[in-house]
Amino acid sequence: MNGKTSRLALSAMFVSVMMVLGYLESLIPVGGVPGMKIGLANSVLLLSLYWLGIGISIQLMLVKVFLSAFMFGGFMALPYSLAGGVLSLLVMIALIYLGRGVSAIGAGVAGAVTHNIAQVLVAMFILQTNQLVYYMAILVGVAIVTGALTGTVAKMLMRYLPKNRKELFMLKQA
Amino acid sequence: MKKQDLTIITIAALLALSLFILNRSGILSPKQAPKTQEADDIAVTIIEQGANSKQTITPLPLMSEDSKRWPAQSYLRISVNNRIYEPISLAGDSHINIRREGGYHNEAEVKDGIVRMVFSTCDNQLCVKQGALSIQNRDLRALYHQIICLPNEVVLEVLDENETKAFFGENTPDDAAHPLMAPLLYSILCLAFLFILRLTLRLLLGVRRK
CATH class of the missing domain: 2.60.320.10 (N-utilization substance G protein NusG, insert domain)
Incomplete structure (x- = not known):
């Protein structure tokens, strides 16, 4: 894990995996309820936070948000996914790098919850209504489950972290 | 699963429940x-x-x-x-x-x-x-x-x-139709639910207090 080339290759791979996961999720119907999805791409982002660091993860998130808006034609959804992505990434960075004893599961839950909250807040701002609080409560409840799921996936994937990154995070938390 | 993770999950659950109560209490409905x-x-x-x-x-x-x-x-x-x-x-x-x-x-x-x-x-x-x-x-x-x-x-x-x-x-409308009873009941129910959730999580995941 040294050199710019391998980092470039890795981040390109991460972006492509995130895009594919995001597309596959959009195929699962959830009965017309917007914002309800598993967010498996988030587990890849979590892994990249542990593996590639803060700077590259921020770039990965931005690239993912804009690329999926361009490719899957969701320009309407751009402010929502951007707000959700930025806020959840900030919270996950804070928890992973500053929080003591927070594992990938806790970071995943917090990221998913803030992602959904940010999205509903943007919707409230656009629609100028505070009547979406009920929906926010439901989305937060769903995010606990899906966040725990993605966090667990990230934790299982962390087995493949290179040794120096593993020492940085796993030993600190043990 | 660490202890801090449980704390995060509990905070999120509390947040969801308080939002739910906020909605049910009717404070937010436009007058x-x-x-x-x-x-x-x-x-x-x-x-x-x-x-x-x-x-x-x-x-x-x-x-x-x-x-x-x-x-x-x-x-x-x-x-x-x-x-x-x-x-x-x-x-x-x-x-x-x-x-x-x-x-x-x-x-x-x-x-x-x-x-x-x-x-x-x-x-x-x-x-x-x-x-x-x-x-x-x-x-x-x-x-x-x-x-x-x-x-x-x-x-x-x-x-x-x-x-x-x-x-x-x-x-x-007369406010007597919506007393404080409903939000109170909801919050008690929610607290009970939280307690049960925490217990089950502890049992399932084997996290113990030191």
């Missing part, structure tokens, strides 16, 4: 209709079935003379691009056309007290998929009393009689 200007670029037309009469309804300020719409148990409130229209009684069947400049077009249908979005020009069609909405099933829906089309900024809401009067009418 009076806001002032709206007339919009030239929006047309909301209702075709009442059977009567075969076609009428265009206007934004709020003009509605107060129209009192014949009141006798019903549930009403539909339409808002388009943050402009709120007069309530439509769900007692009769009707077909609602919502057109906005720029090619936005939605069609909703009221039948037997059930509202559906039947057509929309938006690209994700989520409003059509949100399905049926009535005064009976609104407590069971994820979006509660709303059908939302975010791209076209159309919101359909089903209100009961008290809510409609509180929002549109001059006479406010």
Whole structure:
């Protein structure tokens, strides 16, 4: 894990995996309820936070948000996914790098919850209504489950972290 | 799974429950209709079935003379691009056309007290998929009393009689009908639920206090 080339290759791979996961999720119907999805791409982002660091993860998130808006034609959804992505990434960075004893599961839950909250807040701002609080409560409840799921996936994937990154995070938390 | 993770999960669950209580306590429900200007670029037309009469309804300020719409148990409130229209009684069947400049077009249908979005020009069609909405099933829906089309900024809401009067009418509903009892009950229930959740999590994951 040294050199710019391998980092470039890795981040390109991460972006492509995130895009594919995001597309596959959009195929699962959830009965017309917007914002309800598993967010498996988030587990890849979590892994990249542990593996590639803060700077590259921020770039990965931005690239993912804009690329999926361009490719899957969701320009309407751009402010929502951007707000959700930025806020959840900030919270996950804070928890992973500053929080003591927070594992990938806790970071995943917090990221998913803030992602959904940010999205509903943007919707409230656009629609100028505070009547979406009920929906926010439901989305937060769903995010606990899906966040725990993605966090667990990230934790299982962390087995493949290179040794120096593993020492940085796993030993600190043990 | 670490102890801190449990704390995060508990905080999130508390957040969800407090939001739920906040919604149920009725603090957030708007008390009076806001002032709206007339919009030239929006047309909301209702075709009442059977009567075969076609009428265009206007934004709020003009509605107060129209009192014949009141006798019903549930009403539909339409808002388009943050402009709120007069309530439509769900007692009769009707077909609602919502057109906005720029090619936005939605069609909703009221039948037997059930509202559906039947057509929309938006690209994700989520409003059509949100399905049926009535005064009976609104407590069971994820979006509660709303059908939302975010791209076209159309919101359909089903209100009961008290809510409609509180929002549109001059006479406010008696607050004795909504005492503090319901929020209190909800919070006790929620605390009990949280306690059980924490216990099960501890048992399942084997996290113990040191």
